[in-house]
Amino acid sequence: MKISNYHKANSLQDAYEVLTESRNHAIIAGGGWLKLSSRTVEKAVDLSDLPLDYVNETENAVEIGSMTPLQKIVESESVKSLCKGMLTQAVAQIMGVSLRNLVTIGGSVVGKFGFSDVLTPLLAMEAKLVFYKQGEITLTEFMAQRGRTDDVLEKIVLPKTKGTGYFKKVAKTPLDFSILNLAVAVSDGHYKIVVGSRPSVATLCEEAMDYVNGKKTLSDDDVEKAATLVCENVKFGQNPRASEEYRKELAYVYTKRGLKEVRDCES
Amino acid sequence: MKVNTTINGMKRILDVKPDEYLLDTLRRHNYLSVRRGCDTTSCGVCTILIDDKPVPSCAFLSVRAEGKRITTVEGIPKEAEKLSEHFGATGADQCGFCNPGIALSVYALKKSQKKVTAETLKHYLTGHLCRCTGYQSQHKAIKEYLGDSNE
Amino acid sequence: MSKNYKTVNVKTPSIDGKGIMMGRPAYTEDLAPKDALVIKVLRSPHAFAKIESIDTQKASELPGVEIVLTHKDFKRNAYTRAGQGYPEPSPHDKFPLDNYVRYVGDEVAAVAAVDEETALEALDLIEVEYKKLTPVLDFEKAKENESIIHPEEDIYEMFPIGFDPKKNVAAAYSMEVGDVEKTLKESDVVVEDSFYTQAQAHVMLEPHTVNAQIDYQDRLVLYSATQTPFHVRRILSQTLEIPLSKIRVIKPRVGGGFGGKQALHGEMLAAAVTKRTGKPSKLTYTRKEVFESSCTRHPMRIDMKIGATKDGKITGIDCYGLSDTGAYGEHALTVFMVTGSKVLPLYNKVDSVRFHGDVVYTNTVSSGAYRGYGAIQGNYALESIVDMLAEKLNMDPMELRQKNMILENETSPIFEIMGEGTEGTAMNMDSCKLDYCVKRGMELIDYKNKYPRRKTDGAKVRSIGGAIAMQGSGIPYIDMGAAIIKLNDDGFYNLMVGATEIGQGSDTILAQIAAEQLGVDVSKVVVYSSDTDLTPFDPGAYASSTTYVSGNAVLKAAKEMRSMVVKEAARSLEVDIDDIEFDGTTFRVKNQEDTLSLSDLSNRLYYNEDQKQLVATGSYYGTKSPPPFMAGFVEVEVDLETGEYDILEYVSVVDCGTTINPELARGQVEGGIVQGLGMAVTEDVHYAKNGKLISSDMLNYKIPTNLTLKKLTTEFADSYEESGPYGAKSVGEIGIDTPPAAIANAVYNATGVRIKTLPVTPEKILKGLKEKEI
Numbered sequence A: 001m002k003i004s005n006y007h008k009a010n011s012l013q014d015a016y017e018v019l020t021e022s023r024n025h026a027i028i029a030g031g032g033w034l035k036l037s038s039r040t041v042e043k044a045v046d047l048s049d050l051p052l053d054y055v056n057e058t059e060n061a062v063e064i065g066s067m068t069p070l071q072k073i074v075e076s077e078s079v080k081s082l083c084k085g086m087l088t089q090a091v092a093q094i095m096g097v098s099l100r101n102l103v104t105i106g107g108s109v110v111g112k113f114g115f116s117d118v119l120t121p122l123l124a125m126e127a128k129l130v131f132y133k134q135g136e137i138t139l140t141e142f143m144a145q146r147g148r149t150d151d152v153l154e155k156i157v158l159p160k161t162k163g164t165g166y167f168k169k170v171a172k173t174p175l176d177f178s179i180l181n182l183a184v185a186v187s188d189g190h191y192k193i194v195v196g197s198r199p200s201v202a203t204l205c206e207e208a209m210d211y212v213n214g215k216k217t218l219s220d221d222d223v224e225k226a227a228t229l230v231c232e233n234v235k236f237g238q239n240p241r242a243s244e245e246y247r248k249e250l251a252y253v254y255t256k257r258g259l260k261e262v263r264d265c266e267s
Numbered sequence B: 001m002k003v004n005t006t007i008n009g010m011k012r013i014l015d016v017k018p019d020e021y022l023l024d025t026l027r028r029h030n031y032l033s034v035r036r037g038c039d040t041t042s043c044g045v046c047t048i049l050i051d052d053k054p055v056p057s058c059a060f061l062s063v064r065a066e067g068k069r070i071t072t073v074e075g076i077p078k079e080a081e082k083l084s085e086h087f088g089a090t091g092a093d094q095c096g097f098c099n100p101g102i103a104l105s106v107y108a109l110k111k112s113q114k115k116v117t118a119e120t121l122k123h124y125l126t127g128h129l130c131r132c133t134g135y136q137s138q139h140k141a142i143k144e145y146l147g148d149s150n151e
Numbered sequence C: 001m002s003k004n005y006k007t008v009n010v011k012t013p014s015i016d017g018k019g020i021m022m023g024r025p026a027y028t029e030d031l032a033p034k035d036a037l038v039i040k041v042l043r044s045p046h047a048f049a050k051i052e053s054i055d056t057q058k059a060s061e062l063p064g065v066e067i068v069l070t071h072k073d074f075k076r077n078a079y080t081r082a083g084q085g086y087p088e089p090s091p092h093d094k095f096p097l098d099n100y101v102r103y104v105g106d107e108v109a110a111v112a113a114v115d116e117e118t119a120l121e122a123l124d125l126i127e128v129e130y131k132k133l134t135p136v137l138d139f140e141k142a143k144e145n146e147s148i149i150h151p152e153e154d155i156y157e158m159f160p161i162g163f164d165p166k167k168n169v170a171a172a173y174s175m176e177v178g179d180v181e182k183t184l185k186e187s188d189v190v191v192e193d194s195f196y197t198q199a200q201a202h203v204m205l206e207p208h209t210v211n212a213q214i215d216y217q218d219r220l221v222l223y224s225a226t227q228t229p230f231h232v233r234r235i236l237s238q239t240l241e242i243p244l245s246k247i248r249v250i251k252p253r254v255g256g257g258f259g260g261k262q263a264l265h266g267e268m269l270a271a272a273v274t275k276r277t278g279k280p281s282k283l284t285y286t287r288k289e290v291f292e293s294s295c296t297r298h299p300m301r302i303d304m305k306i307g308a309t310k311d312g313k314i315t316g317i318d319c320y321g322l323s324d325t326g327a328y329g330e331h332a333l334t335v336f337m338v339t340g341s342k343v344l345p346l347y348n349k350v351d352s353v354r355f356h357g358d359v360v361y362t363n364t365v366s367s368g369a370y371r372g373y374g375a376i377q378g379n380y381a382l383e384s385i386v387d388m389l390a391e392k393l394n395m396d397p398m399e400l401r402q403k404n405m406i407l408e409n410e411t412s413p414i415f416e417i418m419g420e421g422t423e424g425t426a427m428n429m430d431s432c433k434l435d436y437c438v439k440r441g442m443e444l445i446d447y448k449n450k451y452p453r454r455k456t457d458g459a460k461v462r463s464i465g466g467a468i469a470m471q472g473s474g475i476p477y478i479d480m481g482a483a484i485i486k487l488n489d490d491g492f493y494n495l496m497v498g499a500t501e502i503g504q505g506s507d508t509i510l511a512q513i514a515a516e517q518l519g520v521d522v523s524k525v526v527v528y529s530s531d532t533d534l535t536p537f538d539p540g541a542y543a544s545s546t547t548y549v550s551g552n553a554v555l556k557a558a559k560e561m562r563s564m565v566v567k568e569a570a571r572s573l574e575v576d577i578d579d580i581e582f583d584g585t586t587f588r589v590k591n592q593e594d595t596l597s598l599s600d601l602s603n604r605l606y607y608n609e610d611q612k613q614l615v616a617t618g619s620y621y622g623t624k625s626p627p628p629f630m631a632g633f634v635e636v637e638v639d640l641e642t643g644e645y646d647i648l649e650y651v652s653v654v655d656c657g658t659t660i661n662p663e664l665a666r667g668q669v670e671g672g673i674v675q676g677l678g679m680a681v682t683e684d685v686h687y688a689k690n691g692k693l694i695s696s697d698m699l700n701y702k703i704p705t706n707l708t709l710k711k712l713t714t715e716f717a718d719s720y721e722e723s724g725p726y727g728a729k730s731v732g733e734i735g736i737d738t739p740p741a742a743i744a745n746a747v748y749n750a751t752g753v754r755i756k757t758l759p760v761t762p763e764k765i766l767k768g769l770k771e772k773e774i
């Protein structure tokens, strides 16, 4: 990455204004991913002076500032208390401590990486995003937006639920990107199933969710049917890490295991 | 750009480019213990401490060091020496290219006073690749060092 | 065999660990002059092309650019980067820069500039016109392909190695004992299959690095992260036509080598830049260059055919190998021969055995030396097929091994027939505790209760797999190592060795050997190694030779020094030499009170009376290459629904003779095991269709982490090799050999799926499981 100029934002508004001056300006969060890219940035807008590094609890939600490093999230008790620590688990499986001290949750969300282990649990947890300009939108809405965003992410809001969750990352080594990841969450009998690193970006498995959520109780047969629906309806692909077929097999097995685990945990 | 920072306890003003990383800045200023193992933030060799937390210096923009405390292994000679004795005792030192980074992470862990078990220690150090030792002897040495320094 | 040693075979911390941990400047790049020109290399985007024209004018004119080098700047002296003794058994098929590029990443031009940024900018300004040629990417289609990778006429072999470049053959070999086809035809049971191994990358954490300068005596001085400083000096001299006496190569601390630094990488260009400009220069490979443009393990296909009688006597082994040397032929023949010579003698009771095949060129990253070279490929094939044979015989695979494997005082005809690049040397296994290694390994892994598999919970199965292996200790009659010991005033010693410390601890163990013989503490032996001006000759760190070959040289020098000081003490005390008793620090006269300390003696020698410098030299070359042996066992837990598996424990029991430094020896074994596991499990290599390496960084090429396996258990057999220093054999490579076969065998025992292409990935296992279902 090349950076010609550097600007330390003194407010969200300032960040937004400088960012939107030119398509060649970019927010720099942890800078971890930007470093690997071949992008040329005319002006880097650094958010590190803004008070965006926090994990706060409100009555109904846990709020995470966009500049919060991943390691802080791993260590947060508030985050651990949500959905059986699903996000904690997912984030703790991203690289090592030192990288997690650098890279941020904001960069992880806005980057919309195909391999992301963060988006998968966040989608299952029904996360909301608060942007400077757009205000609050759901993560699902954000995922549907095309192209690079020219807004500044302020925080991520995780609704508190009594629900439980399951997260699985399949990777060659603990320091590799996912071959596939999968999250299942349930709260008040309402299931969410998300598959990521397919290798394209995480997605909700609507058909399988509809099927499961249409049932009063989940039998083992229902679970198998749901897993089949995931494989049939979600689009998988291949890359050097795995073939499309293997990803399907993994999605099938881990949907089954995830659904059973949260089902048994709920009851 | 000028950056005011403290390196190993000494206040320093560094002149850096906006896209320069601390790894290069520090080496330029003769902190030669900070070394490059990869170009992709993947190996842990270049680890330094920023305000007592380990970070990969190869991805930490130098301009960001403004107002921060940087520690390299040159800044913790006593601890490094102690750790090296344990490495020596378990035969954990081979080429040593990974060692300064590990020493800093272990020192940060010790300083944070977090309780560690054998398992959490492993996870804490996963980001430090070592191609020589097979890791087990390193872990044994580190456990003994942490045990020692708890006394 | 416990002998009462004081420093050898005694826990001794490495002599340099402290300074390294404290971050003292030590490695090549730390020592580069601040004003060194930065060298960057323009690399080929094409797998195979002819350079039609190359225009460097714009690059040369860029402010800050000192020099731009292309093939036009070099005389066409073909050489090999292999970094071997002379004459090399590798073809001279490479030029410092060439008008052909033979793989994506091959060198096109070099720029030296005041800083990295300028050098990179200059690379962009070089205009090259390529004529693309059809690359050969599939090594099974390389031989006699119509695309000829080395059409040039001015390349050659130094002696017959089967070099036939017009057929894309870099080397070929064939040998046979008995009549293997007849034997197999007459065998009760025959099993045959093909096995594939991948181009494993070394991933030493310090990239290839060199810096060069001209000293005040107008000599070219190179600091290089190399395993072979003396070979580097010779090869530079021959290729760049600089007198050998005008070159000095110094090897600083090296951040891992594993064979990757046996070859020359940046040295040629750095030497050329500094020689021409008179200015210091440095070249550090990026990690991508390390992957894309240095060398890898030779990928191979190995066809194994093995026969046995009904009651489990192995009768014959027929092994055909096809090895892919990539664009250049470094170690083409030697690696290939080892695939036979350090593998097939494991089963020495066969009636006949054949080993033959070709090493072919392809337009991919060049292959070269890598820890355990040849042996690990051959071991994977042989130790897989032995398990397959055992199943067919309805026999326990370890029992089959015990029945057929090589034992102490036995030999194999292969030793005499096959060496490394040349004929071999007949030898008896004077020390071979392989039987103990197997027995003990089985106990440690709890083979009786755990073999072959146990169901754990859900879809998971635990299983055991094993393999045995052997290596060598140096190359007999070829590699010579030497040592010089100097006595100093106050009575401490300098030990100067050409042997190359690359992190394996050779400085420490050589100091221990000297200290043991001299009767002093290790701290009294100050080691200086690998400087072509100041230390005696040594081939370098390869072929598992340092402990055995250089260690013997040190032992000889130390013995000589010991008799020198005793002689001087006798003179000083005015008694007969035979009347002196010497414990290393004090000379005593038998039956008398008179004593003299070494410190006093040396002060006297340097300041007062009979003044003289005491220096002892020892040199040694092996007349045999006693193999270390080992048995490796792994326990895995396989998920039958996904193919994923955890490695629970790896047990190694090793016979490497006396362990000079038990902890460092364990480190060599454990490090080797985990590297071997990398090859077995995660280190996958991917090329794009156009021949570009995809797994060319550490994001995409995954080496083991500290969570790769749960537990390593390592033990050493009580063994003593008469010909080795204090009974030692080698230990540097043996650890890497068994994991691929052990993992494949364990996975088979869990799943019934035999993986014949490395690495053993969950995806392949699951595919096998699905195919079985149908």
Ligand SMILES: Cc1cc2nc3c(=O)[nH]c(=O)nc-3n(C[C@H](O)[C@H](O)[C@H](O)COP(=O)(O)OP(=O)(O)OC[C@H]3O[C@@H](n4cnc5c(N)ncnc54)[C@H](O)[C@@H]3O)c2cc1C
Residues within 6 Å of the ligand: A026, A027, A028, A029, A030, A031, A032, A033, A034, A035, A036, A047, A066, A067, A070, A093, A094, A095, A099, A102, A103, A104, A105, A106, A107, A108, A109, A110, A111, A115, A116, A117, A118, A151, A152, A153, A154, A175, A176, A177, A178, B040, B041, B042, C699
């Ligand atoms: C070596 C390596 C391995 C990794 N492995 C994994 C893995 O296994 N799993 C995984 O999930 N992730 C992985 N990641 C990704 C990592 O977790 C982060 O998601 C990533 O580095 C982005 O975070 P950052 O803080 O570095 O963002 P940056 O690189 O600074 O920014 C990323 C993008 O987001 C934009 N951006 C950042 N913050 C904001 C904001 N507040 N408002 C608007 N735009 C913003 C930037 O402009 C940029 O386009 C890996 C990263 C690296 C470097």
Ligand code: FES
Residues within 6 Å of the ligand: B035, B036, B037, B038, B039, B040, B041, B042, B043, B044, B045, B046, B047, B056, B057, B058, B059
């Ligand atoms: S150099 Fe590898 S992580 Fe920084």
Ligand code: FES
Residues within 6 Å of the ligand: B093, B094, B095, B096, B097, B098, B099, B129, B130, B131, B132, B133, C205, C255, C256, C503
């Ligand atoms: S000791 Fe060589 S990389 Fe760790």
